Amino acid sequence: MKKEELKENVRGYAQKFEDGGLRLLKKGQKGIVHAIFSRFGLVLVLLLLQVGLLFSIFRWFGNLLPHYFGGSVVVTAAMVVYLLNSKMDNSAKITWMVVVAILPVVGVPLFFYVKSNAGHNLLRKRLMELENTLRPQLPQNREVVERLRRAEPGAASLAKYLHGPGGGFPVYENTAMTYFPSGEAKFAELLRQLDTAEKYIFVEYFIIDEGLFWGRVLEILARKAAEGVDVRVMYDGTCEFSTLPRDYPKRLEALGIQCKVFSPVQPFVSTHYNYRDHRKILVIDGRVGFTGGVNLADEYINHVEKYGRWKDAAIMLEGEAVRSLTALFLEMWSVLKEPEFEAFLADPIPVPEHTQGTAAPYGDCPLDGERVGEMVYIDLLNRAREYIHIMTPYLILDGELETALKFAAERGVDVHLILPGIADKKFPNALAKTHYSALLDSGVKISEWTPGFVHAKVFVVDDREAVVGTINLDYRSLYHHFENAVWLTNAPCIRDIEEDFQATLEQCRTVENNPKSIWQGRFLFRAVGMLLKVIAPLL
Known part of the structure; x- marks a missing residue:
């Protein structure tokens, strides 16, 4: 799409809030009627029907328990032995023992269903492939670890874990770090940094909600996309339940912004709802990166009030450590396509002045067995x-x-x-x-x-x-x-x-x-x- 067409799309879609901000949702889009008659409403109905069917089956078997009491005792005892010898956390063992002991007909099949991770075996396999491809792109500078070992041996041991079993995440020097004690502080600096983007902007957040915060960010993203900057946005599928419509990716794509939804809402009962993309990452040209607790919604900057005042925190990295934030984004973005690690991780990163200390951005994947x-x-x-x-x-x-x-x-x-x-x-x-x-x-x-x-x-x-x-x-x-x-x-x-x-x-x-x-x-x-x-x- 040509730059002129993108600019025209920006003008066509933009509707200004009274406080400023790009809005793509139409009035009433979040109302009850929309929720009922949208695709989300249909998905919700189908999910409820499946849950009702499952409970009906379990209840039918539950009525037969008096006739099979002896069998249930044997099954429960076998499950207790199995759980005691499993590798799961002790708190989880106790929980499953209680569930199986009280409701064996429901608890046993529920345990094996959850344990099977139905629907996530392919995702786990793909993520492990991506991790193996990514690790060589994130080498550890041994001199950095040696200096860390001399200063603090215990910290050097943690660095060894992060670059080993922890997922291959190095410790970096040559990085400036800025802490933000509130969402408002991050908001102001984020807008300023977004305006400096020349090559690409990567956005990965658990929650995106239209309002002042996202509206101001989206205005810059749309403008940068029209200027030829590679802009990519990814958010978790739970946003479809509460904040964004199902077709929001198409609306962003009309502005020249690539968009993906992680684990979108599907009309099937599945353990995949357990695993959400709770990350908050924003990377600009591979040289500036943000993370922390702040999502892209107005309560995080106290523009609207939920549960009193909102206290949050975030951090901005400038320099070499941003490479790992870029890698984390690309890993999730590449789940359904060929990875682009070399294209974005090979270039040297400018080192800012007055750097001190070390930074190690890292990720946690629920499917690799490492907490x-x-x-x-x-x-x-x-x-x-x-x-x-x-x-x-x-x-x-x-x-x-x-x-x-x-x-x-x-x-x-x-x-x-x-x-x-x-x-x-x-x-x-x-x-x-x-x-x-x-x-x-x-x-x-x-x-x-x-x-x-x-x-x-x-x-x-x-x-x-x-x-x-x-x-x-x-x-x-x-x-x-x-x-x-x-x-x-x-x-x-x-x-x-x-x-x-x-x-x-x-x-x-x-x-x-x-x-x-x-x-x-x-x-x-x-x-x-x-x-x-x-x-x-x-x-």
């Missing part, structure tokens, strides 16, 4: 000497991570968590509070941010290491989602991260180790949390 996000968090907890300060929106822990938090506090480390004062989801919030008492008993400090919802995913350790990314402290992030983050060592912005933690802490209430402080008199809420904890790994 990279959790392993990085546990390693930081085990190596912390003075403090480890954490901001997270959710706290649904497996046994290993809870033990690491408690052990760090018990050996004298200042372990302090900031969680939301106003939660966005009631059930995860109830589950989070079930962990409070055990953590507080061990000396872990817990605070809740009273102005609203904390969505930042940040670890900062001893003024020398930090992680900023998309990885929550819950089963969804640690086991089921495609995630990404950046591990930093000895960078100047680590001081900024700790200052942000302390500034956020000033607006928090301290949680004491008693039911009144933890549950605030909500007895039913407490009961819900205790019940949900039994099946926490399945949520």
Whole structure:
């Protein structure tokens, strides 16, 4: 398509918000009538019919249980032995044992259905192929690791893991790192950097929603596409449930923007709904990259209010470490096409002035058997000497991570968590509070941010290491989602991260180790949390 035609499409599609921003949805597009009669409505109906059919089958078998009680006891015992000898996390083992023991007719086939990962074997095979192709494109500079080893041997061991079993992600020097303590701060710099694009812009986000934030970004993307810049956008298929219509990729393509949807909504019950692309990556010309908790929607910059004020965090990289962010995007983009790693990763990256420290962007894939996000968090907890300060929106822990938090506090480390004062989801919030008492008993400090919802995913350790990314402290992030983050060592912005933690802490209430402080008199809420904890790994 010629530049003149692209510009004409931009003029044809653009409808201005009163506050500025490109809008592609027509008025009423998100209404109830549209939801019912759209393709999404049909998909939802088909899904509900399949779920109803499955439960009807299970219920029919359930009525036969009295006649086959002896058989169910044998099956349950066999499943317990099988689960005890499986490689899954201990918390998941306990959950499945409870499910199988209470509802063997439902629990046994459900377990093997989930374990089979129906529909994802081809995706797993393809991702492993891409990872093997990608690894040679991301070599590790041994001198960088040697300097890191001399400064901090423990950090060098983590670097070895990330470039080995962790997925082949190097540690880089020659990178400037800028921390943003809010979505508003990222928004302003993101717009400025997008205007500098000359070759390509890669955008991969879990949530995109039309409004001021996305509208302003889309205006620049459309203009850059009309100028000949290679613009690609990828978002998770759950957006089709809530924020964007099914044909949104076509609307972007009419503006000259390539668009893909990861795991779009399909009218079939499948375990693929477990695996979502929760990453937030934006790369400009391979020299500037953004990541963190901030999605492309207005609540993330407090332009609209959801759950009080919204507290988030992000980071911008400039220099060599951006190569891994580019690689992460290309890996997901290439699932259904030939990879383009050499075309975008071979060129040298300009090194900005005044660089210090190291940065290691990394990804976490739920299909490769490595819990990279959790392993990085546990390693930081085990190596912390003075403090480890954490901001997270959710706290649904497996046994290993809870033990690491408690052990760090018990050996004298200042372990302090900031969680939301106003939660966005009631059930995860109830589950989070079930962990409070055990953590507080061990000396872990817990605070809740009273102005609203904390969505930042940040670890900062001893003024020398930090992680900023998309990885929550819950089963969804640690086991089921495609995630990404950046591990930093000895960078100047680590001081900024700790200052942000302390500034956020000033607006928090301290949680004491008693039911009144933890549950605030909500007895039913407490009961819900205790019940949900039994099946926490399945949520």
